Amino acid sequence: MSLPAADAALPAPSRGPIRAVVFDLDGVIVDSSAVMREAFSIAYAEVVGAGPAPFEEYNRHMGRYFPDIMRLMGLPLEMEEPFVRESYRMAHLVPLFPGVRETLEELHVRGIRMAIATGKSGPRARSLLDTLGVLGLFDQVIGSDEVARPKPAPDIVLQALGHLDVPPAQAMMVGDAVIDLLSGRDAGATTVATTWHGGDIAALLAAGPDVVAHAPADLLAHCPAALVP
Template sequence: MTLPTSTPTVAGGRPAARPVQAVVFDLDGVLVDSSAVMREAFDIAYAEVVGDGPAPFEEYNRHMGRYFPDIMRLMGLPLEMEEPFVRESYRLAPQVPLFPGVRELLHGLHGRGVRMAIATGKSGPRARSLLELLGVLHLFGHVIGSDEVPRPKPAPDIVLHALDLLGVPAERALMVGDAVIDLASGRDAGTTTVATTWHEGDCAALLAAGPDFVARTPRELLTYCLAVEV
């Protein structure tokens, strides 16, 4: 996939018709740089519940974006790990920063009347607490966690619920994420999908999933959101 180097257009060159009215964001790896904190919380939870030995964080990281209990089931780990993981995540939350440029991205969209929501693998209360701590919660119309929908990502439920609450049809919205399941959720909900790559992880599978647009920086994403019509 060719990454954009100038004013972006819709992937595939389809005719511009409807301006973007809403953006639904994933949280971890897109807006917040939480990898180090999640690793520490996961290591502590593994040691408390499973015992000695290296915690398989790399495998956990491959499932990032899913709801924590679902990841435990996929990895064959005890669901009891959720309690210490959540406890440590709250304790370590002050160490989680926004990615550089994200604050400007959010204020830029908000100032131009683009409605925004979060659709995250985190629980809703934990996501809202973190965004409040970072001083950006008020910029979002809604923040929805995986515990607040019948089926979490990769199902489209969480994106559809966000758009319903925002009052914006899917064809006028973007789903922005850094994982294949974000793109799947957005695509099945009927939105334009945007992959972000500033988390500096392995992007091969993400690009292979065929997002409509790839943003390398928050500034590039802001330019896309304000210039493109879907």
């Protein structure tokens, strides 16, 4: 992959071959920002009351489990119920990012094991991926409610790789937030920062990812066909 000089990152570590890819969900696989903004605004109005919902602050914590974000923001945990309700109601409005489906299908053809490690709950993540018709491409989908310590702890990445039976040295963690990179790094995986979500790219690059991907297909350069044992 050829990177613009301003976005240059460290080359991928020569640990491979890469046999598994663990993805964050929101901002990497799905473009859910608009639906999350609406769901957050409705939940805020129902539980907190009138006034602008602080979505920009919420967005800075993206990738964490929703109850953890509420604690960090000092907001009522009761916001989770209407937020989840509205997220399910509007799930059909959440698209895959351009090029994601084709990249996932190609990785599948190459024999690369794939998992999701998300800040969402597991049931909600699996429901969304099923709605989008790509759930079957993933060997494992794990939500933050299904691990003892969600991101930025490495638990969710390690649990995913345990299910895939692939060691961290032969895996990549792909995310759009610094906590994704921290989780992957502490798990011992190659870390990949994505830029197609349009978020805080400077913060991602400052976190020192091993690889920077500007489009989903960029991942293919690091994932040749898996070797048959």
